[in-house]
Amino acid sequence: MAQLQKSIDKRTALLKATLQLVNSGGIQGASMAKIAKAASISPATIYLFFSSKQELLNQLYLSVKSSFTQAAFVNYAEDISLEKRFKTIWHQMVHYKLKHPEEASFLSQCDNTPMIDDQTRQEGLLFLAPLFDLWKEGISKGVIKNSSPYLLYAHSIYPMAFLMNINSKDLCTADENILNESFQMAWDSIKA
CATH class of the missing domain: 1.10.10.60 (Homeodomain-like)
Structure with missing residues (x-):
């Protein structure tokens, strides 16, 4: 042992x-x-x-992505409105990134470079299944724009990386008012 x-x-x-x-x-x-x-x-x-540096990076990516998504979906409840569910997920993602700046920075770098292989990146996307399912439900109910999950992610989740970056440089403090305003902009960008 x-x-x-x-x-x-x-x-x-x-x-x-x-x-x-x-x-x-x-x-x-x-x-x-x-x-x-x-x-x-x-x-x-x-x-x-x-076996290689590539495998090490891929495993690190999956480990961090798993931790990030576990935090995003903790206490996820399906018995509330789509907007409230999305708001919960969105805020939990932001709070994870604020509490874990090294991991947030690493995930941001992974989004912008080819250092993670495609198979591993696809495996990492599986962790986001509850979010993609929420969007599918929202599309079917006419609450969320009928668009690809990649576009929905690009407009509602990806801007978090920029917000975390300017927060870390003290250009804009990510306090609750800013986070609520940011969430509203994210929601407005994907709602039907």
């Missing part, structure tokens, strides 16, 4: 070190040697867990 925990701890340390290095120096700055050093693990040990 102790050996299993040690193995889990090493893998976790590698993922955390990769997250920090990618955020501070970009994907190119996160060499396997630097990751090993930051995780206090020998470089050869990395390959016991991950």
Whole structure:
């Protein structure tokens, strides 16, 4: 049991070190040697867990995406209006990003670069199924615009990355008033 925990701890340390290095120096700055050093693990040990840097990045992406979506859908209830359900999801996503700026930055980088392979990106989208289901329901009821989920995401969720970026640079404080106004703009962009 102790050996299993040690193995889990090493893998976790590698993922955390990769997250920090990618955020501070970009994907190119996160060499396997630097990751090993930051995780206090020998470089050869990395390959016991991950066959390549690409696999390490893909696994980190799935881990962060899973954590993000678990936070987004916690206490998700289907017995309230579509707008209130979307508002709950949207606010929980924002609060996750505010509480986990490193993870939010990493996900934002993943959206803008090809560092995550297509198969892994598609797997990550599966975590968002409750949101896509909500949109399908909204479209069928005429509450949400009849548009692709990618366009709905682009106009209602993706702007969060920009909001988090300007918040982190102290250009606009993401207080409750700003978040409520931002949500309203997101909702207005997708409602029918």
